[in-house]
Amino acid sequence: MKLGEKDERESGEVATPGHDCDNLDAKTRLIVTAERLFAQSGINGVSLREIAQKARQGNHFAVQYHFGSREGLVQAIFDYRMAQMEEARGAMLADLHRRGLTKDARSILEVVFLPQLQINGDGRGSYGNFLAQYLLRNDWRDFGVFGHEAPPNLQRTFDLLRARVDYLPSAVAQRRLVNVSLMFLYLLVRHNGQGGEHQEVFDSALADTMEQIVTAMCLPFRV
Incomplete structure (x- = not known):
């Protein structure tokens, strides 16, 4: 998946607020x-x-x-x-391995974050607001642990990211992961529902946010 490209594939039943939910269990x-x-x-x-x-x-x-x-x-x-994003993450991981980018921080972090763009419209804003609250609700210290065991493709991505920042203590790596996640969620909420004439603005904001995320995640650790 390229930067700014929204993956329309969805796994499972997907609904966003405002849509007819009658077809959902x-x-x-x-x-x-x-x-x-x-x-x-x-x-x-x-x-x-x-x-x-x-x-x-x-x-x-x-x-x-x-x-x-x-x-x-x-x-x-x-x-x-998280389960909704598994298919997109699987495709991105396969591409990452094919291109030999399993140690490239930007590529790994794109697998973590870009599938979230498939949650469109009002659903993206609700998801972003909810997930920000979820991340701040608990204090998980072990890297990549957010409640239940992560789905397989997300866990593989976390494993690659942890290997990339192996110079960081686990608690520090986890804190940084939460911090950069909140940066990305702010982007989703702030630009929720924008399209058409605003699309170039969103793409620019997305590119800049990803640059900030890579820098913040990979900085050397100084006590």
Whole structure:
């Protein structure tokens, strides 16, 4: 995937707020609805009952039934979005190996971040707002650990990145990964829904943000 190129391939059922969710199963509808509401009101700012109502579930305890708790739902949203990006990451990883770029920081970081561009329209803004809250909600110290085990292609990418910055202590590498992730999410939220005449502006912002991300991630560690 080239810089600024949006991969339209999606794995699994994909919906963004504002789209008709009737074709989604109840569990996926809860995930998509909760992401939107959490983005608008904060992860702790909306009741589980309201999420069930907005997802058109007759059972007001649908969230508890499917996910067990608020934390279970929050993790399910993260896992759902990461799984959506697996196909794109797999294709990018194959291309990266084919071109001998497995030690190139820019190429590796593009595999981490660029698949997020496939979340289009309002969904991108909701995803960006939610994920920023998710990353700040917990304090994971081990590199590449964000709740559940990462999907295979994302884990392979994290492994390549960790090898590239092997001079960094694990906690430092993880902190930097969160920091640069927030930089990218700001870009998604700030430029949400822009297209047409604004597309060149977004591409320029994307290129500049990726340069900042590479620099911030790979700086030598000085105590």
